[in-house]
Amino acid sequence: MTGEPLSVYDAIRMRRDVRAEFTGERVSEEQLTRILQAGHCAPSVGNTQPWDFVVVQKPETLDTFAEHVAGCRRNFADSLPPERRATFDPIKIEGIQESGTGVVVTYDAGRGGANVLGRHTVEDTGVFSAVLAIQNIWLAAVAEGIGVGWVSFYEEDYLTELVGIPSPVRPIAWLCVGPVSEFQETPDLVRFGWRDGRPLSEAVHRESF
Numbered sequence: 055m056t057g058e059p060l061s062v063y064d065a066i067r068m069r070r071d072v073r074a075e076f077t078g079e080r081v082s083e084e085q086l087t088r089i090l091q092a093g094h095c096a097p098s099v100g101n102t103q104p105w106d107f108v109v110v111q112k113p114e115t116l117d118t119f120a121e122h123v124a125g126c127r128r129n130f131a132d133s134l135p136p137e138r139r140a141t142f143d144p145i146k147i148e149g150i151q152e153s154g155t156g157v158v159v160t161y162d163a164g165r166g167g168a169n170v171l172g173r174h175t176v177e178d179t180g181v182f183s184a185v186l187a188i189q190n191i192w193l194a195a196v197a198e199g200i201g202v203g204w205v206s207f208y209e210e211d212y213l214t215e216l217v218g219i220p221s222p223v224r225p226i227a228w229l230c231v232g233p234v235s236e237f238q239e240t241p242d243l244v245r246f247g248w249r250d251g252r253p254l255s256e257a258v259h260r261e262s263f
């Protein structure tokens with residue numbers, strides 16, 4: 055890393071879902087390890103650490119996955135009414151090949167055995183934990199000047215097979231990870247008129263919802 059480290063608030067503010075700004079260079083091994091280490095520091099229900107990270111850099115695999123994602127994108131586009139389709143068409147939804155690195159984050163519900171402390175009432179707390187690892191990765195990447203884009207336009211079974219994930223482990227995200235030319239100030243879905251954000255005041259409720 056060069057220069058002053060970002061504050062956590064700066065990283066949160068600057069973080070973007072990156073699709074179009076990957077430079078085509080590859081993230082260095084040192085940076086990738088620091089970023090994944092940040093993911094591995096996430097809190098987890100019952101301290102189960104239910105995530106694994108599959109690093110994918112073979113161009114053939116990136117191409118194969120990109121082709122699958124393009125098919126899923128077409129299916130979604132075809133499902134849209136004409137006006138929404140026109141808005142959606144120019145929106146890029148992945149930078150799988152340009153990023154040069156995919157990190158498949160998986161969730162293992164079996165990690166921690168039969169009695170996971172804290173998951174007996176809310177099963178989803180397991181997946182929540184793996185998602186926290188993703189957020190740590192996303193923010194640590196920003197601190198490194200590295201972009202992350204979350205791709206969810208895939209069939210779970212397809213990705214499971216593609217990177218050899220053993221049952222009952224599930225893939226929960228494909229993250230495109232790579233150096234970027236810039237972080238956009240405004241999220242792409244806002245810039246392209248798909249959906250605006252809402253103010254904090256609408257999200258905060260006092261005493262009851």
Ligand SMILES: Cc1cc2nc3c(=O)[nH]c(=O)nc-3n(C[C@H](O)[C@H](O)[C@H](O)COP(=O)(O)O)c2cc1C
Nearest residue numbers: 069070071073146147148204205206207241242243
């Ligand atoms: C669970 C999840 C799945 C997402 N899947 C995709 C995706 O498949 N393609 C994409 O371009 N962005 C995807 N995103 C990114 C969102 O579109 C993005 O976070 C949102 O528009 C806000 O933009 P920002 O992250 O730049 O603030 C996903 C984000 C999350 C949290």
